[in-house]
Amino acid sequence: TLVAGISLDADHETTPLLAPGPARLAVSLLEAIDEMDYLSAPDSRRVALIALESGRISRARELLLQSHASVPGDDTTLxxxxxxxxxSGDVYDRRRWLDERLSLNPDEPQLLRAHAHLLATMGDEDAHKDIMRLEALGLDTPADRSLLSGLRQRAGARSEALEAIESALEEDPTRSDDWCARGEILFALEEKGKALESVDKCLEIDRQNGMAWAIRAKVLSESHGRSSEALKAAIHAVALDAGGTELVMLKSDLLEASGELVKSDESLAKSLAKHSSDGHLRAAIASRRLLEGRHTEAWDVLNSAPEGVIHPDLHVVEGRMHLANADRLRDGTGDTDKNLLVDAAESFEAALEMDRESGIAWLGLARVQRLLGKSVEAVETLTRARRLLPDEDPSAAAESALLCLDKGDLEGATQHIDAASIRGEGAIVSYVRGNIAANQGHLKSAQSHFDEAINIDPTHVRARLNRASIHMASGNAQGALDDANVLLELAPGLALAKVRRAEANMMLTNWDSAKADLEQIVEAAPHHHHALTQLAACYISMERPEKAEAPLNEALRLAPEHTDAWHQRGLLYLDWGREDAAMNDFEAAVRCDGNHLDARLHIAAIHHEAGRFVEASGAWKGVLAIEPEHAVARRRREECDMALATM
Structure with a gap:
C-alpha cells in the first residue's frame, strides 16, 4: 500500500516517485525486508524504482527480474x-534488454537507433541492419546514414585488408589460408585473374581447401570456355562443404549447362539430404523448382523439411508458391481469387516476422495487396521493398508498373517499366509492356509483347491468358483457343483459361464444347456470374432458350451490375415476344454501362418499330453519341425526324 501511489507507467525518469516522508519509510522497509517474492509484478517494479532512486542498483535489478518473470512482455519493465x-556498464545485459524491446516494437525508430549504436560500439557487424530498417521505414537521419557509412567502410575496407594479407604472405608464403583469403578479397574487388592465381597457389599447398575450390569455381564459371574446369572445382567445393548454398546451386547449374540434367537434379537432392536442416538451401532448391514450373516437386521440397527447420526464405518461397497456385486456379470472380491469396499473405508476413529486412518478402506482400485491390497499402509496402532490394533487381520496378496500371496511370507504368528494362529485359518486362499497350488499345503491339514474354518463359500463365484475350478482341478465335488449351495443360485447374476456351469455342460456333466447359466452371464455382451468363448465351444459340432464363436470373442475383447478363436476358425476352420485359432489361444494361452499344440499339429499334418516334429519336442519338458514324442509327434518326415533322 505504501507504493500504491506510484503510477503504473512510472519508470526511472519519473520524479518524484513519492513524497519525502513516504519515500524515507519505503527505503527503510527496503533495507529491513529481504524477501519480497510475494509481490505482484507491478508492485515489484514500483519497489525496484524506490531501490533505484536510492542507488541500490543490484536490489532494483533483482526486483525488476522478478517483475519480468511474471510479465515478460512489459516494455516499461524492460x-x-x-x-x-x-x-552497471554491462553492454551485454543492455543488449539483451534492447533485443527484447525490439522484438516487441521492431519498427520503433529510437530503439533501432540505440540498438545500432550499441552494436557498433561492440563491433557487431549486425549494427547495419538497424540502420537499413530505418532506411526502409523512411526515417533515417543524416546521423544514421553517417553511422551506416562508417559501418560499411569498416566491413568492406578491402584495400586495407589486402595490404595486410600480402604483407603476411611476404613474411610466410606457405600459409594456404592466407592465399585463399587473398583470392577472396581479389574476387570481391573484381580482380578475377589475380584471384584465380591466388587460390591456385593455395591449392598447390593444400588441395583440401574447400573455399579455394569455391572461389575457383566462381571465377571459372564466368570465364568463356572454361565451364568444364568450373564444374570440377564446384564438385570439389561441394564435396568439402565449402561455398554454402551458392556453390550447391552453381554445381547444379554447371551440370545442367553440360547437358547432365539428371545429374543436376541428383546433385541438389544429394546436397539437401546431407544438409536437411539448412533452411536457406532448401528454400533455394524449392525456388529453382518453382521457376522451372515443377510445382509439385517444389512443394515436396518445402513439405519434407524436418521439424524445427525455420528460415525466412522458406516462408518467402512458400508465399511465392501460393501466388503461383493462385495464378493457376483463378476463376476471375474475385471471391475465389481472394481466398487463394490469403495463404500467400500469411507466408510473406511470417517471413517478415523473422527478418524485417527481407526485400523479397515485402515485394511478395505488395503483390498480394495489389491483387486484393489494396492499392494504398501496396504502395507503402512496395516503397519499403524498393529500399531493401538491390538496385539491379528489376522486380520492384515491374511491380510498381503493374500497380500504376491498376490505378489507370499509364504514364507512371511506362516510367517504371522503362527503369526495370535498364536492369535487363525479361519475361516480366515484356508482360508489363503488353499490359500497357493493351490498356492503350494498341492490340498488335500488346500481342507482340506477350509473344516476347511467352518466348522467354513458355510457362508464363498471365502473359498467355492476356494474349488469349487479345486474340479474342482481334477476332482470332483459333489463336485464343490454342492459348487456352496450352494454359489448361500447364494449369488444369485454371478456371479462367476454361472460360477463355469456352468463349473461343462460342466464337467458332462450337457450342457443345463451350457448354461443357461452362457447366464445369459453374459446378465448381456456382457464384461465377460471367460463366452463368455465357452458358445462357450457349443455350440461346443452341435454340434451347427455355434453359437460358434460370442461369441468367442467377447471374443477376449474384451480380446485379453485370451488364452482359441484363443484355442476354433482354435478347431472350425479345425472342419470346415479351417486349416490355426486354426493354426493361436493355435499359438496365445501359444503366450499368452507358456505352453498351447493342443494348442501346435494341432500345432504339423497339421504340422505332412501335412508332414511338420521340423516344426512338432520343435512343438513336444515344447510339450516335457512342459511334457517330453508325449508318443504321443515322438513317433511322432521319426517319424519326421526318415522322415527327409530319405529325
Missing part, C-alpha cells in the same frame, strides 16, 4: 532493466 544495465 526499459528500466536496460537503464540498470547502462548504470
Amino acid at each position: 526499459r528500466i532493466l536496460e537503464h540498470t544495465a547502462i548504470l
Whole structure:
C-alpha cells in the first residue's frame, strides 16, 4: 500500500516517485525486508524504482527480474532493466534488454537507433541492419546514414585488408589460408585473374581447401570456355562443404549447362539430404523448382523439411508458391481469387516476422495487396521493398508498373517499366509492356509483347491468358483457343483459361464444347456470374432458350451490375415476344454501362418499330453519341425526324 501511489507507467525518469516522508519509510522497509517474492509484478517494479532512486542498483535489478518473470512482455519493465544495465556498464545485459524491446516494437525508430549504436560500439557487424530498417521505414537521419557509412567502410575496407594479407604472405608464403583469403578479397574487388592465381597457389599447398575450390569455381564459371574446369572445382567445393548454398546451386547449374540434367537434379537432392536442416538451401532448391514450373516437386521440397527447420526464405518461397497456385486456379470472380491469396499473405508476413529486412518478402506482400485491390497499402509496402532490394533487381520496378496500371496511370507504368528494362529485359518486362499497350488499345503491339514474354518463359500463365484475350478482341478465335488449351495443360485447374476456351469455342460456333466447359466452371464455382451468363448465351444459340432464363436470373442475383447478363436476358425476352420485359432489361444494361452499344440499339429499334418516334429519336442519338458514324442509327434518326415533322 505504501507504493500504491506510484503510477503504473512510472519508470526511472519519473520524479518524484513519492513524497519525502513516504519515500524515507519505503527505503527503510527496503533495507529491513529481504524477501519480497510475494509481490505482484507491478508492485515489484514500483519497489525496484524506490531501490533505484536510492542507488541500490543490484536490489532494483533483482526486483525488476522478478517483475519480468511474471510479465515478460512489459516494455516499461524492460526499459528500466536496460537503464540498470547502462548504470552497471554491462553492454551485454543492455543488449539483451534492447533485443527484447525490439522484438516487441521492431519498427520503433529510437530503439533501432540505440540498438545500432550499441552494436557498433561492440563491433557487431549486425549494427547495419538497424540502420537499413530505418532506411526502409523512411526515417533515417543524416546521423544514421553517417553511422551506416562508417559501418560499411569498416566491413568492406578491402584495400586495407589486402595490404595486410600480402604483407603476411611476404613474411610466410606457405600459409594456404592466407592465399585463399587473398583470392577472396581479389574476387570481391573484381580482380578475377589475380584471384584465380591466388587460390591456385593455395591449392598447390593444400588441395583440401574447400573455399579455394569455391572461389575457383566462381571465377571459372564466368570465364568463356572454361565451364568444364568450373564444374570440377564446384564438385570439389561441394564435396568439402565449402561455398554454402551458392556453390550447391552453381554445381547444379554447371551440370545442367553440360547437358547432365539428371545429374543436376541428383546433385541438389544429394546436397539437401546431407544438409536437411539448412533452411536457406532448401528454400533455394524449392525456388529453382518453382521457376522451372515443377510445382509439385517444389512443394515436396518445402513439405519434407524436418521439424524445427525455420528460415525466412522458406516462408518467402512458400508465399511465392501460393501466388503461383493462385495464378493457376483463378476463376476471375474475385471471391475465389481472394481466398487463394490469403495463404500467400500469411507466408510473406511470417517471413517478415523473422527478418524485417527481407526485400523479397515485402515485394511478395505488395503483390498480394495489389491483387486484393489494396492499392494504398501496396504502395507503402512496395516503397519499403524498393529500399531493401538491390538496385539491379528489376522486380520492384515491374511491380510498381503493374500497380500504376491498376490505378489507370499509364504514364507512371511506362516510367517504371522503362527503369526495370535498364536492369535487363525479361519475361516480366515484356508482360508489363503488353499490359500497357493493351490498356492503350494498341492490340498488335500488346500481342507482340506477350509473344516476347511467352518466348522467354513458355510457362508464363498471365502473359498467355492476356494474349488469349487479345486474340479474342482481334477476332482470332483459333489463336485464343490454342492459348487456352496450352494454359489448361500447364494449369488444369485454371478456371479462367476454361472460360477463355469456352468463349473461343462460342466464337467458332462450337457450342457443345463451350457448354461443357461452362457447366464445369459453374459446378465448381456456382457464384461465377460471367460463366452463368455465357452458358445462357450457349443455350440461346443452341435454340434451347427455355434453359437460358434460370442461369441468367442467377447471374443477376449474384451480380446485379453485370451488364452482359441484363443484355442476354433482354435478347431472350425479345425472342419470346415479351417486349416490355426486354426493354426493361436493355435499359438496365445501359444503366450499368452507358456505352453498351447493342443494348442501346435494341432500345432504339423497339421504340422505332412501335412508332414511338420521340423516344426512338432520343435512343438513336444515344447510339450516335457512342459511334457517330453508325449508318443504321443515322438513317433511322432521319426517319424519326421526318415522322415527327409530319405529325
